[in-house]
Amino acid sequence: MRNLAGTCKLAVIQAAPPLFNRDAAIDKAVALTAQAAKQEAELIVFPELFIPGYPYGLTFGFSVGRRKESGRRDWLRYAETSIMVPSPHTDRLGAAAQAAHAYLSIGISERDAISGTLYNTNLVFAPTGKLVSVHRKLKPTGAERVVWGDADRGYFPIVDTPWGPMGSLICWESYMPLARMALYNQGVTIYLAPNTNDNPEWQATVEHIAIEGRCYVVNANQYFERADYPTDLEEATTVNSLPDVVCRGGSSVISPTGEAVAGPVWDHEEIFTTTLQLDTVVASRMEFDVSGHYARPDIFDFHASTK
Template identity: 50%
Template sequence: MGIKPFKENLRIAVAQAAPVIMDKEKTIDKIISLTEEAASKGAEMIIFPETFIPAYPRGFSYGFIVGSRTMEGREDWKRYYDNSIIVPGEDTKRLSKAAKDNHIYLTLGVTEKDEIDATLYCTFVFFGPDGEYLGKHRKLKPTGSERLIWGEGDGSTLTAIDTPYGVVGSLICWENYMPLARMAMYSKGVSIYLAPTADARPVWQSTIKHIALEGRCFVISCNQYVEKSMYPTDLNYYKELENQPEIMCRGGSAIVNPFGEYVTEPVWDKEELIIADLDLNQVVLSRLDFDPCGHYNRPDVFEFKIK
């Protein structure tokens, strides 16, 4: 892995969209449709947001308070569990076929259920243009109340994929605030850094620009656009959404080049399939004066390893 001869250009698609919330089958249908649309526009890679299957469960407590839980919350959680997927498994076969049929790298966030026990994980999955399942990354540290829903990943899924366009890797949402997690990606030679997120704050843009400059890589940030009306109203805790705004997630998906400049400006308040052409020569050009794991590193002073 690392810097080596690669194709000079990549057309990438960023799917700022909403899933069909709590319905994995219809959400996979939507993924396939958007993948076909991206391929028809010449895209060679597509990225979907964090936990696109079956949804990012924004606004829900699942009946958790310190010291007790409710059965109604457990029932909502089980519905979320039932619409999550095993990776790899039967549901990923449809995704693999979509990648192969459209000859495209398909990358997306899912809620993964463990094949053996009932633990869920916030996971990012990679498929190749030949339909091969290439690997997954489990979020190392769910943020805040997310820890009530998802378990923690470990170092075995700090996945980086070697492609003709360079090395592709991913950290999910606020993992990107973990300096050593970023260093893990840089040390793997990542030049296309996928940052699926649920963070629609304007300050998130500062984060992705910093990562692009620090890692001298392209950063592709992909978020959902979600309206309250998209949620199924028969959830036990639907009433918790009463005080939520109609637009619950504004999006803000964007692409930043290795010089910290926008390739595509953030897209707000709508669904959009963003298509962009990346000049991959910029990765090497940007590293003339800064390379975080090369000439701007001091391994004689600092030691870094992944367990």
């Protein structure tokens, strides 16, 4: 492992995206990035699908063997507010990273410019404003498969930062042991975990990953309410059946030894900061290195496609 910068000032943004509203979501992301920059953040992390929000609870009129035209209209509306990569929309996010002089990680619904397929995607921009990582979710979870497709490229991109290799897995990708190993084998020191999991058990998951990978885990979740949904969706009845608070948040930052160094934050929007101590990553690998002497490559053979 090469020498790492000693510390990283991290800002985690737990916020409610304007659902089904791409331009308003980008405006909010740019404004929140600027706020985090005022706190001297060097790395700014947003949740999964911040643009244009996670359509929690919606079915888009789909059931096994059947679909409704009304649901198709809601899906079309969501697709039209998803963004292409690259595009003027990603240019705005890159400019926000450049203005903040920080790395910026943000989840989006991506629309492929050729096929029209949607992907649940996480983007990372460098402080120069350059887009340096595009990670599409490998396998959308459950009914998410009606909305987003399986990743077809860029499976496990790593960003070379002053604090070591940084990578991301989105939401339940973190339950995939081999996907985690694909990041560990690249020496990841900062593991980004953007998600929409507000169940308390998820905290145990990110704690385990931090200990297993001997890395910092940045657990970034949304907070949003039923009132954040558009009032004119076709699935209004479904929306009205949701609880007042749809996603409680629970964002946190976990150290390589499993302690929460920030959070979890519940039941409100917040930008919270913490300082990552990178010596902790190096020291924690003395007795356990999941991709090194503990990996036993003489017994196990692991390969992950990185095309």
